[in-house]
Amino acid sequence: MKTPQNAPRASLLNYPRPSVAVDTAVLTVAEGSVCVLLVRRAEDHQHGKWALPGTFLRERETLADAVLRCLREKAGISGRVPRQLQVFDEPGRDDRGWVLSVAHVDVVPLAGLEEAMKSDGVRLASVTGEPELIAGLPYGHADIVAKAVEWLRAAYVEAPDPGALLDEPFTLKDLRELHEAVAGQTLMRDTFRRFMEPKLVATGQMSDGTRGRPSRLWMRAGRAE
Structure with missing residues:
Protein backbone atom coordinates (compact mmCIF):
# COMPACT_ATOMS: atom_id res chain seq x y z
CA MET A 1 0.00 0.00 0.00
CA LYS A 2 1.49 3.33 -1.07
CA THR A 3 1.61 6.34 1.20
CA PRO A 4 -0.31 9.31 -0.24
CA GLN A 5 2.01 12.00 -1.54
CA ASN A 6 0.45 14.62 0.69
CA ALA A 7 0.75 12.48 3.87
CA PRO A 8 3.05 13.98 6.55
CA ARG A 9 6.51 12.45 6.54
CA ALA A 10 8.23 11.39 9.72
CA SER A 11 11.13 13.66 10.56
CA LEU A 12 14.04 13.02 12.84
CA LEU A 13 13.29 16.39 14.36
CA ASN A 14 10.07 14.95 15.77
CA TYR A 15 11.83 12.27 17.80
CA PRO A 16 12.89 13.02 21.39
CA ARG A 17 16.55 13.82 21.73
CA PRO A 18 18.69 13.00 24.76
CA SER A 19 20.61 15.64 26.64
CA VAL A 20 24.37 15.21 26.26
CA ALA A 21 26.67 15.35 29.25
CA VAL A 22 30.37 14.78 29.85
CA ASP A 23 31.64 13.06 33.00
CA THR A 24 35.32 12.57 33.81
CA ALA A 25 36.97 9.93 35.98
CA VAL A 26 40.20 11.48 37.24
CA LEU A 27 42.29 8.59 38.57
CA THR A 28 45.40 8.53 40.74
CA VAL A 29 47.10 6.24 43.22
CA ALA A 30 47.20 7.18 46.90
CA GLU A 31 48.19 5.07 49.88
CA GLY A 32 48.53 1.98 47.74
CA SER A 33 45.10 2.19 46.14
CA VAL A 34 43.58 3.45 42.92
CA CYS A 35 41.49 6.49 43.77
CA VAL A 36 39.00 8.57 41.83
CA LEU A 37 38.39 12.27 42.30
CA LEU A 38 34.88 13.25 43.38
CA VAL A 39 33.23 16.65 43.72
CA ARG A 40 30.35 17.64 45.98
CA ARG A 41 27.40 18.72 43.88
CA ALA A 42 26.41 22.36 44.28
CA GLU A 43 23.42 22.07 41.93
CA ASP A 44 19.88 21.66 43.27
CA HIS A 45 19.52 18.13 41.94
CA GLN A 46 21.41 15.66 44.16
CA HIS A 47 22.66 18.67 46.12
CA GLY A 48 25.54 17.83 48.43
CA LYS A 49 26.09 14.36 46.96
CA TRP A 50 29.52 13.22 45.82
CA ALA A 51 29.84 12.59 42.08
CA LEU A 52 32.28 12.67 39.20
CA PRO A 53 32.96 16.10 37.73
CA GLY A 54 30.30 16.40 35.05
CA THR A 55 28.33 18.95 33.08
CA PHE A 56 25.86 19.26 30.24
CA LEU A 57 27.16 20.18 26.82
CA ARG A 58 26.42 23.78 25.90
CA GLU A 59 25.24 24.88 22.48
CA ARG A 60 28.06 24.73 19.91
CA GLU A 61 30.55 23.55 22.56
CA THR A 62 32.90 20.67 21.79
CA LEU A 63 33.13 17.68 24.08
CA ALA A 64 36.77 18.45 24.85
CA ASP A 65 35.95 22.05 25.77
CA ALA A 66 33.09 20.93 28.02
CA VAL A 67 35.38 18.51 29.86
CA LEU A 68 38.04 21.15 30.43
CA ARG A 69 35.47 23.71 31.54
CA CYS A 70 33.94 21.28 34.00
CA LEU A 71 37.27 20.22 35.52
CA ARG A 72 38.32 23.83 35.87
CA GLU A 73 35.07 25.12 37.38
CA LYS A 74 34.09 22.16 39.55
CA ALA A 75 37.41 20.64 40.56
CA GLY A 76 39.96 23.42 40.10
CA ILE A 77 41.95 21.29 37.64
CA SER A 78 43.48 22.71 34.48
CA GLY A 79 46.23 21.92 32.03
CA ARG A 80 45.05 18.34 31.45
CA VAL A 81 44.04 16.47 28.30
CA PRO A 82 41.54 13.75 29.32
CA ARG A 83 40.78 11.07 26.76
CA GLN A 84 37.38 9.85 25.70
CA LEU A 85 36.50 6.57 27.40
CA GLN A 86 33.03 5.39 26.38
CA VAL A 87 29.51 6.60 25.73
CA PHE A 88 27.00 5.58 28.40
CA ASP A 89 23.50 5.73 26.97
CA GLU A 90 21.27 3.57 29.17
CA PRO A 91 17.91 5.40 29.21
CA GLY A 92 17.40 4.96 32.95
CA ARG A 93 20.85 5.98 34.13
CA ASP A 94 19.75 9.51 35.07
CA ASP A 95 16.50 10.27 36.91
CA ARG A 96 16.38 13.75 35.36
CA GLY A 97 15.54 12.27 31.96
CA TRP A 98 17.30 10.73 28.98
CA VAL A 99 20.92 11.81 29.39
CA LEU A 100 23.68 10.46 27.20
CA SER A 101 27.07 10.70 28.91
CA VAL A 102 30.33 10.84 26.97
CA ALA A 103 32.68 9.64 29.69
CA HIS A 104 36.33 10.67 29.80
CA VAL A 105 39.29 9.49 31.86
CA ASP A 106 42.54 11.03 32.98
CA VAL A 107 45.43 9.74 35.09
CA VAL A 108 47.02 12.38 37.31
CA PRO A 109 49.93 12.10 39.76
CA LEU A 110 48.84 12.73 43.33
CA ALA A 111 50.99 15.86 43.50
CA GLY A 112 49.06 17.24 40.53
CA LEU A 113 45.86 17.20 42.58
CA GLU A 114 47.17 19.03 45.64
CA GLU A 115 45.56 22.36 44.74
CA ALA A 116 42.23 20.74 43.91
CA MET A 117 42.23 18.85 47.21
CA LYS A 118 42.41 22.08 49.20
CA SER A 119 38.69 22.55 48.52
CA ASP A 120 36.16 21.02 50.92
CA GLY A 121 34.11 20.16 47.85
CA VAL A 122 36.74 17.85 46.36
CA ARG A 123 37.94 14.50 47.66
CA LEU A 124 39.53 11.24 46.61
CA ALA A 125 37.73 7.93 47.03
CA SER A 126 39.49 4.56 46.98
CA VAL A 127 37.84 2.34 44.40
CA THR A 128 38.58 -0.73 46.52
CA GLY A 129 38.49 0.75 50.03
CA GLU A 130 35.20 2.64 49.73
CA PRO A 131 32.95 0.39 47.64
CA GLU A 132 29.71 1.67 49.18
CA LEU A 133 30.54 5.27 48.32
CA ILE A 134 31.45 4.36 44.74
CA ALA A 135 28.37 2.17 44.30
CA GLY A 136 26.11 4.96 45.52
CA LEU A 137 27.32 7.63 43.10
CA PRO A 138 24.44 9.23 41.15
CA TYR A 139 23.89 9.30 37.38
CA GLY A 140 25.42 5.90 36.73
CA HIS A 141 28.85 7.20 37.72
CA ALA A 142 29.75 3.89 39.37
CA ASP A 143 29.68 2.28 35.92
CA ILE A 144 31.97 4.99 34.56
CA VAL A 145 34.44 4.49 37.42
CA ALA A 146 34.44 0.72 36.84
CA LYS A 147 35.14 1.17 33.12
CA ALA A 148 37.87 3.75 33.83
CA VAL A 149 39.62 1.44 36.30
CA GLU A 150 39.36 -1.43 33.79
CA TRP A 151 41.01 0.78 31.15
CA LEU A 152 43.74 1.84 33.62
CA ARG A 153 44.58 -1.72 34.62
CA ALA A 154 44.77 -2.84 31.00
CA ALA A 155 47.17 0.02 30.22
CA TYR A 156 49.42 -0.84 33.16
CA VAL A 157 49.66 -4.48 32.10
CA GLU A 158 51.28 -3.45 28.83
Whole structure:
Protein backbone atom coordinates (compact mmCIF):
# COMPACT_ATOMS: atom_id res chain seq x y z
CA MET A 1 0.00 0.00 0.00
CA LYS A 2 1.49 3.33 -1.07
CA THR A 3 1.61 6.34 1.20
CA PRO A 4 -0.31 9.31 -0.24
CA GLN A 5 2.01 12.00 -1.54
CA ASN A 6 0.45 14.62 0.69
CA ALA A 7 0.75 12.48 3.87
CA PRO A 8 3.05 13.98 6.55
CA ARG A 9 6.51 12.45 6.54
CA ALA A 10 8.23 11.39 9.72
CA SER A 11 11.13 13.66 10.56
CA LEU A 12 14.04 13.02 12.84
CA LEU A 13 13.29 16.39 14.36
CA ASN A 14 10.07 14.95 15.77
CA TYR A 15 11.83 12.27 17.80
CA PRO A 16 12.89 13.02 21.39
CA ARG A 17 16.55 13.82 21.73
CA PRO A 18 18.69 13.00 24.76
CA SER A 19 20.61 15.64 26.64
CA VAL A 20 24.37 15.21 26.26
CA ALA A 21 26.67 15.35 29.25
CA VAL A 22 30.37 14.78 29.85
CA ASP A 23 31.64 13.06 33.00
CA THR A 24 35.32 12.57 33.81
CA ALA A 25 36.97 9.93 35.98
CA VAL A 26 40.20 11.48 37.24
CA LEU A 27 42.29 8.59 38.57
CA THR A 28 45.40 8.53 40.74
CA VAL A 29 47.10 6.24 43.22
CA ALA A 30 47.20 7.18 46.90
CA GLU A 31 48.19 5.07 49.88
CA GLY A 32 48.53 1.98 47.74
CA SER A 33 45.10 2.19 46.14
CA VAL A 34 43.58 3.45 42.92
CA CYS A 35 41.49 6.49 43.77
CA VAL A 36 39.00 8.57 41.83
CA LEU A 37 38.39 12.27 42.30
CA LEU A 38 34.88 13.25 43.38
CA VAL A 39 33.23 16.65 43.72
CA ARG A 40 30.35 17.64 45.98
CA ARG A 41 27.40 18.72 43.88
CA ALA A 42 26.41 22.36 44.28
CA GLU A 43 23.42 22.07 41.93
CA ASP A 44 19.88 21.66 43.27
CA HIS A 45 19.52 18.13 41.94
CA GLN A 46 21.41 15.66 44.16
CA HIS A 47 22.66 18.67 46.12
CA GLY A 48 25.54 17.83 48.43
CA LYS A 49 26.09 14.36 46.96
CA TRP A 50 29.52 13.22 45.82
CA ALA A 51 29.84 12.59 42.08
CA LEU A 52 32.28 12.67 39.20
CA PRO A 53 32.96 16.10 37.73
CA GLY A 54 30.30 16.40 35.05
CA THR A 55 28.33 18.95 33.08
CA PHE A 56 25.86 19.26 30.24
CA LEU A 57 27.16 20.18 26.82
CA ARG A 58 26.42 23.78 25.90
CA GLU A 59 25.24 24.88 22.48
CA ARG A 60 28.06 24.73 19.91
CA GLU A 61 30.55 23.55 22.56
CA THR A 62 32.90 20.67 21.79
CA LEU A 63 33.13 17.68 24.08
CA ALA A 64 36.77 18.45 24.85
CA ASP A 65 35.95 22.05 25.77
CA ALA A 66 33.09 20.93 28.02
CA VAL A 67 35.38 18.51 29.86
CA LEU A 68 38.04 21.15 30.43
CA ARG A 69 35.47 23.71 31.54
CA CYS A 70 33.94 21.28 34.00
CA LEU A 71 37.27 20.22 35.52
CA ARG A 72 38.32 23.83 35.87
CA GLU A 73 35.07 25.12 37.38
CA LYS A 74 34.09 22.16 39.55
CA ALA A 75 37.41 20.64 40.56
CA GLY A 76 39.96 23.42 40.10
CA ILE A 77 41.95 21.29 37.64
CA SER A 78 43.48 22.71 34.48
CA GLY A 79 46.23 21.92 32.03
CA ARG A 80 45.05 18.34 31.45
CA VAL A 81 44.04 16.47 28.30
CA PRO A 82 41.54 13.75 29.32
CA ARG A 83 40.78 11.07 26.76
CA GLN A 84 37.38 9.85 25.70
CA LEU A 85 36.50 6.57 27.40
CA GLN A 86 33.03 5.39 26.38
CA VAL A 87 29.51 6.60 25.73
CA PHE A 88 27.00 5.58 28.40
CA ASP A 89 23.50 5.73 26.97
CA GLU A 90 21.27 3.57 29.17
CA PRO A 91 17.91 5.40 29.21
CA GLY A 92 17.40 4.96 32.95
CA ARG A 93 20.85 5.98 34.13
CA ASP A 94 19.75 9.51 35.07
CA ASP A 95 16.50 10.27 36.91
CA ARG A 96 16.38 13.75 35.36
CA GLY A 97 15.54 12.27 31.96
CA TRP A 98 17.30 10.73 28.98
CA VAL A 99 20.92 11.81 29.39
CA LEU A 100 23.68 10.46 27.20
CA SER A 101 27.07 10.70 28.91
CA VAL A 102 30.33 10.84 26.97
CA ALA A 103 32.68 9.64 29.69
CA HIS A 104 36.33 10.67 29.80
CA VAL A 105 39.29 9.49 31.86
CA ASP A 106 42.54 11.03 32.98
CA VAL A 107 45.43 9.74 35.09
CA VAL A 108 47.02 12.38 37.31
CA PRO A 109 49.93 12.10 39.76
CA LEU A 110 48.84 12.73 43.33
CA ALA A 111 50.99 15.86 43.50
CA GLY A 112 49.06 17.24 40.53
CA LEU A 113 45.86 17.20 42.58
CA GLU A 114 47.17 19.03 45.64
CA GLU A 115 45.56 22.36 44.74
CA ALA A 116 42.23 20.74 43.91
CA MET A 117 42.23 18.85 47.21
CA LYS A 118 42.41 22.08 49.20
CA SER A 119 38.69 22.55 48.52
CA ASP A 120 36.16 21.02 50.92
CA GLY A 121 34.11 20.16 47.85
CA VAL A 122 36.74 17.85 46.36
CA ARG A 123 37.94 14.50 47.66
CA LEU A 124 39.53 11.24 46.61
CA ALA A 125 37.73 7.93 47.03
CA SER A 126 39.49 4.56 46.98
CA VAL A 127 37.84 2.34 44.40
CA THR A 128 38.58 -0.73 46.52
CA GLY A 129 38.49 0.75 50.03
CA GLU A 130 35.20 2.64 49.73
CA PRO A 131 32.95 0.39 47.64
CA GLU A 132 29.71 1.67 49.18
CA LEU A 133 30.54 5.27 48.32
CA ILE A 134 31.45 4.36 44.74
CA ALA A 135 28.37 2.17 44.30
CA GLY A 136 26.11 4.96 45.52
CA LEU A 137 27.32 7.63 43.10
CA PRO A 138 24.44 9.23 41.15
CA TYR A 139 23.89 9.30 37.38
CA GLY A 140 25.42 5.90 36.73
CA HIS A 141 28.85 7.20 37.72
CA ALA A 142 29.75 3.89 39.37
CA ASP A 143 29.68 2.28 35.92
CA ILE A 144 31.97 4.99 34.56
CA VAL A 145 34.44 4.49 37.42
CA ALA A 146 34.44 0.72 36.84
CA LYS A 147 35.14 1.17 33.12
CA ALA A 148 37.87 3.75 33.83
CA VAL A 149 39.62 1.44 36.30
CA GLU A 150 39.36 -1.43 33.79
CA TRP A 151 41.01 0.78 31.15
CA LEU A 152 43.74 1.84 33.62
CA ARG A 153 44.58 -1.72 34.62
CA ALA A 154 44.77 -2.84 31.00
CA ALA A 155 47.17 0.02 30.22
CA TYR A 156 49.42 -0.84 33.16
CA VAL A 157 49.66 -4.48 32.10
CA GLU A 158 51.28 -3.45 28.83
CA ALA A 159 53.67 -0.66 29.78
CA PRO A 160 55.65 0.73 32.73
CA ASP A 161 53.64 3.45 34.44
CA PRO A 162 52.01 4.87 31.26
CA GLY A 163 50.16 7.43 33.38
CA ALA A 164 53.47 8.86 34.69
CA LEU A 165 52.35 8.57 38.31
CA LEU A 166 55.93 8.03 39.49
CA ASP A 167 58.55 10.74 39.51
CA GLU A 168 61.62 9.79 37.50
CA PRO A 169 64.04 8.21 38.11
CA PHE A 170 62.62 5.29 40.08
CA THR A 171 63.62 1.82 41.20
CA LEU A 172 62.07 -1.37 39.89
CA LYS A 173 60.65 -1.89 43.36
CA ASP A 174 58.91 1.49 43.22
CA LEU A 175 57.53 0.61 39.80
CA ARG A 176 56.32 -2.82 40.88
CA GLU A 177 54.60 -1.44 43.97
CA LEU A 178 52.77 1.09 41.81
CA HIS A 179 51.67 -1.59 39.35
CA GLU A 180 50.49 -3.75 42.24
CA ALA A 181 48.38 -0.87 43.53
CA VAL A 182 46.83 -0.43 40.08
CA ALA A 183 46.29 -4.17 39.59
CA GLY A 184 44.95 -4.65 43.11
CA GLN A 185 47.09 -7.75 43.57
CA THR A 186 50.64 -8.91 44.20
CA LEU A 187 52.85 -9.34 41.11
CA MET A 188 55.67 -11.86 40.75
CA ARG A 189 58.89 -9.90 41.18
CA ASP A 190 61.06 -11.76 38.65
CA THR A 191 58.32 -11.97 36.03
CA PHE A 192 57.61 -8.27 36.40
CA ARG A 193 61.30 -7.39 36.09
CA ARG A 194 61.80 -9.47 32.94
CA PHE A 195 58.78 -7.92 31.26
CA MET A 196 59.41 -4.30 32.25
CA GLU A 197 63.19 -3.90 32.01
CA PRO A 198 63.25 -3.89 28.17
CA LYS A 199 60.73 -1.04 28.25
CA LEU A 200 62.92 1.08 30.56
CA VAL A 201 66.14 3.06 30.24
CA ALA A 202 68.79 2.71 32.92
CA THR A 203 70.13 6.02 34.21
CA GLY A 204 73.45 4.56 35.39
CA GLN A 205 72.67 5.84 38.87
CA MET A 206 71.76 4.11 42.12
CA SER A 207 69.17 4.96 44.76
CA ASP A 208 70.47 6.37 48.05
CA GLY A 209 69.41 3.32 50.01
CA THR A 210 66.95 5.11 52.27
CA ARG A 211 64.41 2.42 51.33
CA GLY A 212 66.42 -0.79 51.60
CA ARG A 213 69.63 -1.50 49.74
CA PRO A 214 70.76 0.81 46.91
CA SER A 215 69.09 -0.13 43.62
CA ARG A 216 69.46 0.83 39.98
CA LEU A 217 67.43 3.82 38.85
CA TRP A 218 65.33 3.79 35.70
CA MET A 219 63.28 6.01 33.43
CA ARG A 220 60.36 5.20 31.14
CA ALA A 221 61.80 4.59 27.68
CA GLY A 222 59.29 6.82 25.94
CA ARG A 223 60.15 9.75 28.21
CA ALA A 224 63.90 9.47 28.28
CA GLU A 225 65.79 12.39 26.74
